[in-house]
Amino acid sequence: MSADAERGQTQQPIRCLIAKVGLDGHDRGAHVIARAFRDAGFEVVYSGLHRAPEEIVQAAVQEDVDVLGISILSGAHNTLVPKVIEGLEEYNAFADTLLIVGGIIPEEDREGLREMGVAAIFGPGTPMQETIDFVREHAPQRD
Amino acid sequence: MEGTDADRRDTATRPEDVDPETAARNERLVESLLAGEHRALARVITRIENQAPGHRDLVARLHPHxxxxxxxxxxxxxxxxxxxxxxxxxxxxxxxxxxxxxxxxxxxxxxxxxxxxxxxxxxxxxxxxxxxxxxxxxxxxxxxxxxxxxxxxxxxxxxxxxxxxxxxxxxxxxxxxxxxxxxxxxxxxxxxxxxxxxxxxxxxxxxxxxxxxxxxxxxxxxxxxxxxxxxxxxxxxxxxxxxxxxxxxxxxxxxxxxxxxxxxxxxxxxxxxxxxxxxxxxxxxxxxxxxxxxxxxxxxxxxxxxxxxxxxxGKRETKARARYADEIRRLMRSDANELLDEELRRHGGVDALAKRVYERETDPYAVAASIVGPLRDCVEARRERDEPRTSE
Missing domain, CATH: 3.40.50.300 (P-loop containing nucleotide triphosphate hydrolases)
Structure with a gap:
């Protein structure tokens, strides 16, 4: 049946986890992103503030998200992001999760994060549409 | 075993046949889930949520456990x-x-x-x-x-x-x-x-x-x-x-x-x-x-x-049985509705039919009968064919 054949469109919204990690109390950006993603038709799980890396991993694995967006404004990205990646690898979940980072990430740290496996980094002022388009284009195709 | 067979028969009448590849993947997924892999559990729930191809087969495999x-x-x-x-x-x-x-x-x-x-x-x-x-x-x-x-x-x-x-x-x-x-x-x-x-x-x-x-x-x-x-x-x-x-x-x-x-x-x-x-x-x-x-x-x-x-x-059992009865009815209805929708589309869609009713070319009863009638004929023909076998 045609409706079933096109289930890819109707039944499978892109699932995202928007996560705040570590001692960082600024979640305006995360809220804005969560809402924009929702309006783009994504299903967004929001983690809430002050999450430990293992909580983020737990949530990403259990919610089986396609996209993990970490928002960090505290400057602790070089410590926290590797911990999250390590955790995801432990559950064999890193390979097919699109990992993106938003927040204040100095230019000199970006290359390092990318090498670890962060697909993209969106700093302040990034047009929302750019982020949404990136996610649409790069969200992992799972069968 | 019985449950799986029944489900197979069920899915065989649907457009989404469980191909060997899907069946094998479902088997692997269920195996990993039963072995306690969180990732497999998460993936199974995703497939259920998405009503992904073969998800019925997947749930049928889970049921005995x-x-x-x-x-x-x-x-x-x-x-x-x-x-x-x-x-x-x-x-x-x-x-x-x-x-x-x-x-x-x-x-x-x-x-x-x-x-x-x-x-x-x-x-x-x-x-x-x-x-x-x-x-x-x-x-x-x-x-x-x-x-x-x-x-x-x-x-x-x-x-x-x-x-x-x-x-x-x-x-x-x-x-x-x-x-x-x-x-x-x-x-x-x-x-x-x-x-x-x-x-x-x-x-x-x-x-x-x-x-x-x-x-x-x-x-x-x-x-x-x-x-x-x-x-x-x-x-x-x-x-x-x-x-x-x-x-x-x-x-x-x-x-x-x-x-x-x-x-x-x-x-x-x-x-x-x-x-x-x-x-x-x-x-x-x-x-x-x-x-x-x-x-x-x-x-x-x-x-x-x-x-x-x-x-x-003893109400735990009564309740569970009532729940399964509900579930059977729900699944049946949703399948029957899908089938009816398909037929409706084949007859030109509900809007076109409604327009004909509005213009007094036909009436709702006739339309419903024209869509359900052939289905009933099929079922009755099948019933006649099967009945002698089941009565043995």
Missing amino acids: TGEAAIVGITGSPGAGKSTLVDKLAEAYRRRGDTVGVVAVDPSSPYSGGSVLGDRIRMASTVGDMDVFFRSMSARGRLGGLATATTDAVKALDAFGKDVVVVETVGAGQSEVDIVRTADTVAVLVQPGSGDDVQMLKAGILEIGDVFVVNKADMDGVERTVAELKEMIHRRDAAGDATERRPPSEIGHHGVAGSAGADADADTQNDASDDDTDDVWEPPVVETVATTGDGIDELIDAFDAHADYLCDS
Whole structure:
């Protein structure tokens, strides 16, 4: 049946986890992103503030998200992001999760994060549409 | 075995045949799930949620491994504290060694098909503990399908071996009621001082509660809410232990309630309905403060007591069978509807047909008959062919 054949469109919204990690109390950006993603038709799980890396991993694995967006404004990205990646690898979940980072990430740290496996980094002022388009284009195709 | 065969036959009539590749993948997934891999469990739930090709085969494979978990439904109006309570419950269950699964349904009707699932924010007491498996589910604009998806997700958690599975959902509307009815024990959350909640209870939630929880019990107006609830429960029970028999509105205050109560103690009950005599469940009202954890142990005691009651009275089985009957009917209807929709499209779609009816070219009865008639013929022909074989 045609409706079933096109289930890819109707039944499978892109699932995202928007996560705040570590001692960082600024979640305006995360809220804005969560809402924009929702309006783009994504299903967004929001983690809430002050999450430990293992909580983020737990949530990403259990919610089986396609996209993990970490928002960090505290400057602790070089410590926290590797911990999250390590955790995801432990559950064999890193390979097919699109990992993106938003927040204040100095230019000199970006290359390092990318090498670890962060697909993209969106700093302040990034047009929302750019982020949404990136996610649409790069969200992992799972069968 | 039988179940799997039946399902195969079922899926064979559908366009989505389970090809060997899908079957093999389903087998692998179920194997990993049963072996305790969280990733496999998460993936299985995703496939169920997406109604991905072969998900029926997947659920059919899980079915033989289900039936062990205690399933608790939690419902209540937005802001009553469901998520916080679930968090504390999960913590308390973990403390006594039980593993926990949670399915949190977010029914917010989305504009864009998207949604923000926020129940997870409250999960703070079981950090990094994978033995609490929390899954958010969006309504995704579907109504009937949501109950099926929730039921099947619960099955996945059950098969995985969770001791307790909690289903959390806002208590408003029929589909919500359908969802919590998949639970063995249903807890209804009320917050004090809100007449609205009591109004909601009147509107039908009262009938489904096995345990009532007055959360935020540190607020003003607790005693009154508890008293009101108790009175309503008492009236509900006095109105005949089978609420389905008579609408509560028909039951008078004292006269009828009194005589019904007397009957219950007297002879009629003994020979009429054996399972109702000694063990009528009177829903307790438990006071909690979810943010501090006060009353959580008492709540779990109440859940346990209800579970014991279900076992002792034999109602656990009755309930489960009724649930499966519901499920069979629901699946059947949804399949039949799909088939009818296909036929409708083949006949030019409902809009075109409606236009013809509007222009008096035909009438609704004739249209319905022209679509269902050929289906009926097929079924009847099949029946004639099969009947001799089955009668042997």
